[in-house]
Amino acid sequence: KAGVTQTPRYLIKTRGQQVTLSCSPISGHRSVSWYQQTPGQGLQFLFEYFSETQRNKGNFPGRFSGRQFSNSRSEMNVSTLELGDSALYLCASSRGEYQETQYFGPGTRLLVL
């Protein structure tokens, strides 16, 4: 089975721009979660989608949003980028039926200049 894939792998943007990151889960997985990883704050939960519905949301401003498509692929969007948004964004998938183990993708490294 193919693992979780994320595109793009690297991204450079400037302040004020917006960005969209994509995540394709493992085949058969219906839950996709997003995490932000920074040296200062560590790994923080952004949100989780299951069957196209947001089931849980972390403590991030409204500039961070996401969605999930009928094929379980997910996108997250960050609008009006700030320098502090520079981070590794990790996507994880699971079957989502009941506290299943999450499997992570390689991440998208975003640099905001």
Add this chain to the structure above:
Amino acid sequence: AQTVTQSQPEMSVQEAETVTLSCTYDTSENNYYLFWYKQPPSRQMILVIRQEAYKQQNATENRFSVNFQKAAKSFSLKISDSQLGDTAMYFCAFMKHRGGSEKLVFGKGTKLTVNP
């Protein structure tokens, strides 16, 4: 809110030796899951081991085993016969047992270096 604490920011071990990474957590939940994930340099996060809180038996996975002390809210990872490929950041993580949502709460991580 749940918190996970890894008190050892960095550790090192000689190849073939045994090392134990510490993790403590704080929760009012009775049922939950605990995980250890490994993140090698510039590579993706991979699951090392998973423990269900309702199971008294400690989880093992080849050279990796845990010491789960529910009353003490402690969840340490023991790596036996350390290998160079074990060099990585190790994250301890917590997940509630309640259905309908999945969210991992991570510790800050322990950077493990295995020396030849």
